[in-house]
Amino acid sequence: MNSNLSSFCPGKVVLGTVIGLEPGGALIDIGAPTAIFLPIWEMSINEIDSPEEALQLNETREFLIVSKYDEAGNLMQFISIRQLEKKLAWERVRQMQAENVTVYAKGFDTSRAGVLVRIEGLHGIILGSHLDRCKPIEELVGEELPVKIVEVDEDRDRLYLSHRLALYPDGIKHLEVGQVVAGRVLALKPYGAFVNIGVINALLRTTEISHAPFDTPYSVFKVNDEIKAMIIWMDVEKGRVSLSTKALEPEPGDMLKNPQKVYEKAEEMAAKYREQMLQIAAIAILSN
Known part of the structure; x- marks a missing residue:
């Protein structure tokens, strides 16, 4: 366990100040005996190339205390902005689902199952059966698509979306035999x-x-x-x-x-x- 964080409870949100920026991360003062190193991959829910894209020197902001086991089975604690942003993002998409709102998401890749998109920094998928296939699926990459949130499962990191429900909220009720x-x-x-x-x-x-x-x-x-x-x-x-x-x-x-x-x-x-x-x-x- 990281002794610098042993007095902090996992899941707790703490204030910290950026006291140093390095190519691979940043040094953060959260009131522990020594500064904590925050690696670049824990700085943002989005992909970034440099620490300066997420933090500024002397900036004070919130960090989440996170724990996990390493390969040897030892409990490790560290701080994260990414995990905090991810936690807040899941709360926001659950609220979007509850309110049945239409949001826009840009397709960034495809899979056999459908189109991959990002919402609030989270990866989601529009299943092929929920796509309005007016064009080949590959051509949807890079497009902003209106979607509704169908399933939110934070435990399994699952976010399913529907393009059709956003376009046709009444389903097939507007269709009729003979049309x-x-x-x-x-x-x-x-x-x-x-x-x-x-x-x-x-x-x-x-x-x-x-x-x-x-x-x-x-x-x-x-x-x-x-x-x-x-x-x-x-x-x-x-x-x-x-x-x-x-x-x-x-x-x-x-x-x-x-x-x-x-x-x-x-x-x-x-x-x-x-x-x-x-x-x-x-x-x-x-x-x-």
Whole structure:
């Protein structure tokens, strides 16, 4: 244990004065018998290149007393600004979550799970399922994205965010069956295509692509294709949407031969579809 800090309790916040700056850290007077060395990596929650970015000579500020075990199992105590800022940052993001506020975070990297961002100096992740994928995920790096905080777990250092909830706070409630939506193909499977329509990733099943026969969805679409489709089924509670391009075909097979024609006449064909559904519903009511 660092004898200079033996009289201080871990977790206690103390005042200290910067009495020396060195390339790798700073000397801090917190009232202990001798000055305490604060390494540069404990100076800020953000990455810094020099102590002068975080501290000034003769500056007085708060420091957190921190303890941990070294590789030999000995209890060590030290002071930290980073840990204090991190503690306060977790409090702030918990408050943001409680108030359901929208904040802006810049993407700085990507992973298989989604886009990595920083909020209040903390690392967070916008999962792929919570992204409004209007463009490839790599292009979101460097962008300021509006997000809402979904999960805050300080113990596991976990901060999950949602881009979609910030853009579409009412979820899919504004969508309806028979509506034409624009989207981007995210993934192709033998059973269909997953299409991002902004608020949600919807499923365009293979059987709903065209009236004419074709091999697989891979022969009709490519990932990142921009398409138009019509909503034919929704489950608002579970957040599920099914699409159809087949219902928008002016002539059977147009999706295979001339998809642009399908997209240009999409609203017209959707109006006919809705009219047919009303007629079917009216007949069903009369028959009962």
